Amino acid sequence: MTTHQAWLDDVRPNPYADQLAIGFRRLRFVRTLEQEYRRYMLEDSFDLRRLTLCAGMLVWLAFAVLDFFLVPASTERWWMFAIRIGVLALLLACGLLLLIRRHIHLLVPLSVTCILAPGLGAAAVVAVAHTVDPSYPYEGLLLICMVAYFLAGLRLTEALASSVVVLIGYVAFELLAGLVLPRLINNVLFLLFGNLMGLVGCYLLEYKSREHFLVVRLMRILADHDALTGLHNRRSFDRQLERLWRQAQRESLPLALLLCDIDHFKAYNDHYGHQAGDAVLRRAGAVVADAARRPLDMAVRLGGEEFAVLLYDISQPQALQRAEELRAALEALKLRHERSDTAEMVTLSIGVASVQPADGGEFAQLYAHADRALYEAKAFGRNQVVA
């Protein structure tokens, strides 16, 4: 069903691309992605669920009023009214819980309750009404099933299970109330076909929702990462630097930036060719990635043969040590570079800047400081770290 096969192979391995490639016709992802998708759905459908519940309560109330015109005055009519009020009270209770966002973990059970209560309530009301007037409309039950399929933010399995319970409840109530069999069969067939359409629509909707989830996340990763090395790119770096700067200001913690540049890379390219140059960039990228070990650290390919490592909550001596380890790690790879004036292998010059954002200043200054240090590292003979 997916049309992305042609370019997906170019961006694999990647969890979202892998899932798109293997497909999800049964509306299920691999475990970790499935959990992520469900969390996303809860957040994404929250407002829809609240809106549907408010609208649903108004419609339910309108039908309660309508009963007084449709059904002649009788004990049955008061029973119907009592059921409607009971359901409304339950919906109100669920609504109160839904309106408070911190009950998001209860969202699925609450939503299912908000389908089952009016669904079974309506089934009971219809059955009671049919004891006095067999032509009393039962089609409203289908409306409730449609809400389950399309407007309650439920997944297909949840919507289907809720609708099946409502249908079984309807049949049970009608049998108890004694509705004649041909009429009951007619009503059930109508409800079943209606549900079948809802089922197909809900399947297609959830399939598209899942596809959208995967594609958007994949796009975000592609937009934020460098294709050659897999490191973060400049756009992602700019965003993270601004974010970390503010966090470091709030928490009064230091921030360090290591700007790294491969020495004599033009000469390497000219001598060994562009493809060999790409291979060196990949190896260097892996070494740079190793320097960003903690969750808030970030390894970046800024462009060409320039890399950066952003380090959170690290003192200047520690940042210098990390830079020296990084420089030594690339040197230790002993990637032969015959045209380098500095050494026989590919080497790295690193400029280090370390600041305490709480002391004031702009995050651009951190970059400018590291850039100046890198310039000096190049000027002093390359293959070295300067702070």
Ligand SMILES: Nc1nc2c(ncn2[C@@H]2O[C@H](COP(=O)(O)OP(=O)(O)OP(=O)(O)O)[C@@H](O)[C@H]2O)c(=O)[nH]1
């Ligand atoms: N193979 C390859 N080369 C690239 C890529 N991006 C940029 N380059 C090359 O990187 C080289 C950078 O050269 P310069 O900026 O002169 O730097 P340098 O030769 O390393 O000189 P110093 O930095 O002063 O030591 C250029 O030849 C670019 O064509 C890439 O993605 N792949």
